[in-house]
Amino acid sequence: MRLIGYGFRRHATYWAAAAAGAFTNTVFGVLRAYVLIALWQARPGLGGYEVVDAVTFCFLTQAYIGPMQVFGGGLDLPQRIRTGDVALDLVRPASLQLWCLSEDLGRAAYLFVARSVPPALVGALLFGIVLPAGPATWAAFMVSFVLGVVVSFGWRYLVALATCWVIDDRGLSVLSTILTTFFSGLMLPLVIFPGWLGTLARSLPWAAMVQVPADVYLGKTSVAGALAFQTFWAAALLGAGALATAAARRKVVIQGG
Amino acid sequence: MVRTYLLLVWAWTRAAAQYPVSFALMTVGGFVISGLDVAVIWVIFTNTTSLGGFDLGEVMFLYGTAGLSFALADLLFSNVDRISQHIRAGTFDVMLIRPVSPFVQVATERFVPHRIGRVIQAAAVLAIALNRVDVPLERGWMIPVMVASGTVIFTALWALGGAAQFLLTDAPEVANAFTYGGATLTHYPLSVYGGELVRGVTYVLPLAFVNWQPGLYVLGRDDPFGLPYWLRFLSPAAAAAIALAAFLAWRAGVRRYRSTGS
Amino acid sequence: MIEVDRLGRTFKVRGTVVHAVRDLSFAVEAGEFVGCLGPNGAGKSTTIKMLTGILAPTSGRLRVAGLDPSRRRMALARMIGVVFGQRTTLWWDLPLKDSFELVRLLYKVDRRVFRRRLDELCSLLELGDFLATPVRQLSLGQRMRGDIAAALLHDPPILVLDEPTIGLDVVSKAGVRDFLRRLNAEHGTTILLTTHDLGDIEQLCRRVMLIDHGRLAFDGTVAGLRAVVPGEASIEEAVTHLYLSSRRSPRTHPHRPAPDPPSVTA
Structure with missing residues (x-):
């Protein structure tokens, strides 16, 4: 818990960058909202969404970009691996993964305030967005949001740790950004992806970061099913991360990096 | 200046060529990332036959011309958005003691040619689109004119964003809202956006002249917003105007520069 | 002056x-x-x-x-030539001689004049041993000599x-x-x-x-x-x-x- 507070405060010093990010997210939110409105005016009710649902979805996705770090990064780990400092982290008694997770949750909490609320407010003022149906939906959304951050962390942690084995980690982070932006629902709601592509996209872990929490917010999905889906991917990715951490420790500590 | 620019670009390209695997991966990466925009357009058109009154071929034409302009400006000048990094690291001081415009130096510094992937992708989309929309030759002359004007407009946006970073050293991301935001805006027919936004990008920030106004001429379409017909031929003038504004802003930014540290 | x-x-x-x-x-x-x-x-x-x-x-x-x-x-x-002790005017990840080549392009020094001056500076400042080394791997003394040479290439x-x-x-x-x-x-x-x-x-x-x-x-x-x-x-x-x-x-x-x-x- 103290670590979460530390992560929050550390990122709070970059308020100007966060404000700039919020501004950019808002601009993109407005542009994408118009495109979605045009699409839903041509096809009302598409994917089970009404126009106002689509607009709400659009601003929610922009709100997720900061906390979920949809474009990748957010962790110091690749830098520490490249400099070799990670050896110090790995021999600490505390789990590297939990350590990173706590700090990442603090970062996400700060960015939620600084980068998520402004675009959502502007969206509400300009276009009108729907609010969750009641306190129960709000609560479910908050749980789903936090699970989304954990899934996002699980994925980014794996990508970051891969720096131990991959020579050119920039290529890997580009690949990760492609997968996340497209398959999370950031660019378009996954509900309108056609046929098998839609089915596939909705079952991959990236859906747990953007599409699923948005659906919980909009009340378009069964809460239990959504949370179970997210919990499954959070557990799977964190489990893989734990295995990768152990392997990294063997590689760094025993083979000497 | 052009010669110095090309020589510097060539020197950095040779430096990048020492890592051929990284270069190839990044080129493919750029190609795929910009390809995602097309995937989005494709997904939209699996659900509808027309967006804002334009069919798939026309939207691809608008995307391809704007995308090509943006990719060329991105390849040649987008390094300018690293200006705040140079300011914070103190490397901008070094650029000011050289007998070459700092703009050329920032644009070429660590120039990596992998952004050519985007150019290829946009050109491919434009070629496919032209195959579908069937433009008569007497209006086709506008296509190179609009791509060139659009490249100038996007370059000016990068320069304006760079100039703004002399003031907003801690918040370089603001510039992205205008550069990448402008690119996203022009990917779709402006008829999907609200009237005020469209008037704003016609009369204030001339993004409508990247592909929309000249595109209406090439496609032989009426303006859904009923703006004057002659606006369609104004892209070169709009490009010149914003380029001048960017030049003045950049110069003011450099003069305002306060070198910090020792 | x-x-x-x-x-x-x-x-x-x-x-x-x-x-x-x-x-x-x-x-x-x-x-x-x-x-x-x-x-x-x-x-x-x-x-x-x-x-x-x-x-x-x-x-x-x-x-x-x-x-x-x-x-x-x-x-x-x-x-003028300018040398900053606290920061380099060279490029960190390029070999010293590539940095000199970039300086040559920036100052538009004729290739033959450049060769002659570089040879002269190399022998005076004893740069020969690390011309091919990336700047970030140079010792501070080597880097400073490289920086001084770079500042004087255009005479x-x-x-x-x-x-x-x-x-x-x-x-x-x-x-x-x-x-x-x-x-x-x-x-x-x-x-x-x-x-x-x-x-x-x-x-x-x-x-x-x-x-x-x-x-x-x-x-x-x-x-x-x-x-x-x-x-x-x-x-x-x-x-x-x-x-x-x-x-x-x-x-x-x-x-x-x-x-x-x-x-x-x-």
């Missing part, structure tokens, strides 16, 4: 105006070797940045090689160095000093350097300027500087005296070069 007349530079820091340099006047003739002393934050670097065109002055007149630096920056760049009549010996070991320091002395004596290059190292001043400079609180606190010969304190003072004692006296009274008048035993106005 350098004319500075009532030069001033202010910065606004959170609403209050800070005078980094005020009312600074001096002139440097061609072929001089001038050292510039001053406590940290005294305005030395700000002055250097104005002389090199990096910063525009807020008041006063400034001419370097007959040019107004901030307005004629690019023309000036061909006339400027004026060389400005901001703390060129900072952090160098005894041997590297001696090498750099030796090179600068020869450059000034044999090539006639006008040299202005800032330093905290009084050894640089004693061994190299015929003339010393001491800047404090953005003003000129002393301008004269090394012998004149020693004579600021009565008796057989060392240069350290003289400098310490000037630093402390200006701290007590920041409005001290500058010590002009004094033919007679100087009177201390502090």
Whole structure:
């Protein structure tokens, strides 16, 4: 818990960058909202969404970009691996993964305030967005949001740790950004992806970061099913991360990096 | 200046060529990332036959011309958005003691040619689109004119964003809202956006002249917003105007520069 | 070569105006070797940045090689070489010789002239062993020699160095000093350097300027500087005296070069 507070405060010093990010997210939110409105005016009710649902979805996705770090990064780990400092982290008694997770949750909490609320407010003022149906939906959304951050962390942690084995980690982070932006629902709601592509996209872990929490917010999905889906991917990715951490420790500590 | 620019670009390209695997991966990466925009357009058109009154071929034409302009400006000048990094690291001081415009130096510094992937992708989309929309030759002359004007407009946006970073050293991301935001805006027919936004990008920030106004001429379409017909031929003038504004802003930014540290 | 007349530079820091340099006047003739002393934050670097065109002055007149630096920056760049001790003008991840090649392109030095000058600088500064090494792997002394070579590839009549010996070991320091002395004596290059190292001043400079609180606190010969304190003072004692006296009274008048035993106005 103290670590979460530390992560929050550390990122709070970059308020100007966060404000700039919020501004950019808002601009993109407005542009994408118009495109979605045009699409839903041509096809009302598409994917089970009404126009106002689509607009709400659009601003929610922009709100997720900061906390979920949809474009990748957010962790110091690749830098520490490249400099070799990670050896110090790995021999600490505390789990590297939990350590990173706590700090990442603090970062996400700060960015939620600084980068998520402004675009959502502007969206509400300009276009009108729907609010969750009641306190129960709000609560479910908050749980789903936090699970989304954990899934996002699980994925980014794996990508970051891969720096131990991959020579050119920039290529890997580009690949990760492609997968996340497209398959999370950031660019378009996954509900309108056609046929098998839609089915596939909705079952991959990236859906747990953007599409699923948005659906919980909009009340378009069964809460239990959504949370179970997210919990499954959070557990799977964190489990893989734990295995990768152990392997990294063997590689760094025993083979000497 | 052009010669110095090309020589510097060539020197950095040779430096990048020492890592051929990284270069190839990044080129493919750029190609795929910009390809995602097309995937989005494709997904939209699996659900509808027309967006804002334009069919798939026309939207691809608008995307391809704007995308090509943006990719060329991105390849040649987008390094300018690293200006705040140079300011914070103190490397901008070094650029000011050289007998070459700092703009050329920032644009070429660590120039990596992998952004050519985007150019290829946009050109491919434009070629496919032209195959579908069937433009008569007497209006086709506008296509190179609009791509060139659009490249100038996007370059000016990068320069304006760079100039703004002399003031907003801690918040370089603001510039992205205008550069990448402008690119996203022009990917779709402006008829999907609200009237005020469209008037704003016609009369204030001339993004409508990247592909929309000249595109209406090439496609032989009426303006859904009923703006004057002659606006369609104004892209070169709009490009010149914003380029001048960017030049003045950049110069003011450099003069305002306060070198910090020792 | 350098004319500075009532030069001033202010910065606004959170609403209050800070005078980094005020009312600074001096002139440097061609072929001089001038050292510039001053406590940290005294305005030395700000002055250097104005002389090199990096910063525009807020008041006063400034001419370097007959040019107004901030307005004629690019023309000036061909006339001066600049070395920053605290940061490199080379490119971290490129081999030294690639950095030189980029400098050649920036200054449009003819390829044959470049070859000849580089050979000359390589032998004088002993760069041959690490020309192919990326700059980030060079030792500080090697990097500094590389930086000096890069600043001289276009054969400027004026060389400005901001703390060129900072952090160098005894041997590297001696090498750099030796090179600068020869450059000034044999090539006639006008040299202005800032330093905290009084050894640089004693061994190299015929003339010393001491800047404090953005003003000129002393301008004269090394012998004149020693004579600021009565008796057989060392240069350290003289400098310490000037630093402390200006701290007590920041409005001290500058010590002009004094033919007679100087009177201390502090």
